[in-house]
Amino acid sequence: MRVLLVGAGGVGTAVTRIAARRPFFEAMVVADFDPARSAAAVDLLDDPRFLAERVDAGDEAAVTALLRRHACDVLLNATDPRFVMPLFRAARAAGATYVDMAMSLSRPHSERAYTECGVKLGDEQFAEAEEWAKDGALALVGMGVEPGLSDVFARHAADELFDEIEEIGIRDGANLTVDGYDFAPSFSIWTTIEECLNPPVVYEADRGWFTTEPFSEPEVFDFPEGIGPVECVNVEHEEVLLVPRWVDARRVTFKYGLGEEFIATLKTLHLLGLDRTEPVTVPGPEGPVAVSPRDVVAACLPDPATLGDRMRGKTCAGTWVRGVKDGAPREVYLYHVVDNEWSMAEYGCQAVVWQTAVNPVVALELLAGGAWSGSGVLGPEAFPARPFLELLTAYGSPWGLREQ
Numbered sequence: 001m002r003v004l005l006v007g008a009g010g011v012g013t014a015v016t017r018i019a020a021r022r023p024f025f026e027a028m029v030v031a032d033f034d035p036a037r038s039a040a041a042v043d044l045l046d047d048p049r050f051l052a053e054r055v056d057a058g059d060e061a062a063v064t065a066l067l068r069r070h071a072c073d074v075l076l077n078a079t080d081p082r083f084v085m086p087l088f089r090a091a092r093a094a095g096a097t098y099v100d101m102a103m104s105l106s107r108p109h110s111e112r113a114y115t116e117c118g119v120k121l122g123d124e125q126f127a128e129a130e131e132w133a134k135d136g137a138l139a140l141v142g143m144g145v146e147p148g149l150s151d152v153f154a155r156h157a158a159d160e161l162f163d164e165i166e167e168i169g170i171r172d173g174a175n176l177t178v179d180g181y182d183f184a185p186s187f188s189i190w191t192t193i194e195e196c197l198n199p200p201v202v203y204e205a206d207r208g209w210f211t212t213e214p215f216s217e218p219e220v221f222d223f224p225e226g227i228g229p230v231e232c233v234n235v236e237h238e239e240v241l242l243v244p245r246w247v248d249a250r251r252v253t254f255k256y257g258l259g260e261e262f263i264a265t266l267k268t269l270h271l272l273g274l275d276r277t278e279p280v281t282v283p284g285p286e287g288p289v290a291v292s293p294r295d296v297v298a299a300c301l302p303d304p305a306t307l308g309d310r311m312r313g314k315t316c317a318g319t320w321v322r323g324v325k326d327g328a329p330r331e332v333y334l335y336h337v338v339d340n341e342w343s344m345a346e347y348g349c350q351a352v353v354w355q356t357a358v359n360p361v362v363a364l365e366l367l368a369g370g371a372w373s374g375s376g377v378l379g380p381e382a383f384p385a386r387p388f389l390e391l392l393t394a395y396g397s398p399w400g401l402r403e404q
Helices: 010-019 035-043 060-069 081-094 129-134 149-161 189-197 238-246 260-271 293-300 340-347 351-369 385-394
Strands: 002-006 027-032 050-054 074-077 097-100 138-140 164-174 201-204 208-211 219-223 228-234 251-256 280-282 289-291 314-325 328-339 376-378 400-403
Touching: 002 010, 002 060, 010 027, 010 035, 010 340, 010 351, 027 035, 027 060, 035 050, 060 081, 074 081, 074 351, 081 097, 081 138, 081 189, 097 351, 129 138, 129 376, 138 351, 149 164, 149 238, 149 314, 149 328, 149 385, 164 219, 164 228, 164 238, 189 260, 189 293, 201 238, 208 238, 219 314, 238 251, 289 293, 314 351, 328 340, 328 351, 340 351, 351 385
Parallel strands: 002 027, 002 074, 027 050, 074 097, 097 138, 138 376, 164 251
Antiparallel strands: 164 314, 201 208, 201 251, 219 228, 228 251, 280 289, 314 328, 328 400
């Protein structure tokens, strides 16, 4: 397998450090708009299988040419969701398998944003599913941790733990703190704003997909391994759009443990219009300059990839499932916890980016070995869960199951 990894930020760099310990691939070309970032990711490894390149992720022709020049048969997208569609199309043009950790962006309903879906996450990609399948090509979408491992957990629950599923709820929480910062998100603030301020999507079998107000339906969820109770709220996320396509459940939700302070900050950004992506014109020393308010917010905050030495605590991603097994009610939480102290000591990566990165590497190894195969535009729950969970454990990062 020859891989083009686009994006050498925190998650992309973590991908390289995890993959460097595995023998399943022949080459990995690490490409970024900033050549210093791709070079830094490669130079740290001292592994001849890795090569640094520069590429603009929004330039489909350039990405296609890079795939062909290095004879890459897989494109792994480690950029933010703005670049999903150009990279998705570039992979197809070059005849490469496409893997990402998010999906194409949504657009709220123009008149009923908090009751009905407009353009849903992934709609642009699934619109091309038939063409991918016809060509025998594969796009594996949403293959990070959430979405990704959480979807694998949903598949595992359906296959082995339940006869009928009433509800699947993705529940994400942490007790991470960052020394020296009052507000320092552990993941891309651009993506965090997109997820948290868009109308959350809920799935119910008798209604299909519908939306609610941001931060709706608060609940306190008790997370394992010492994290403890965290208030979680509805957030727009890919699992709600993926899981019902392959797993039979009467209701699917995603709730994120944000905390009151984080929610208040996001609401303030929205109130001031600083969550907007459309450029505004501001004065500059050489004349007016057009800038995106959200890009300014991101530039003012520390790079999450650089916060590992200051971070303390654990992060948990998991899937809560309620249903029936052998005629009796059952409720479980399948989860994956990463301790920042461990991930920093073992890989030099902070916990959130490491947890995101390990899952696409596991998926690539399964694709390389043939344990996972398929064509079309598919989510993680379209594949057997057991091989993934066994290999994740073999990577030294076991998952857990708690009866509720």
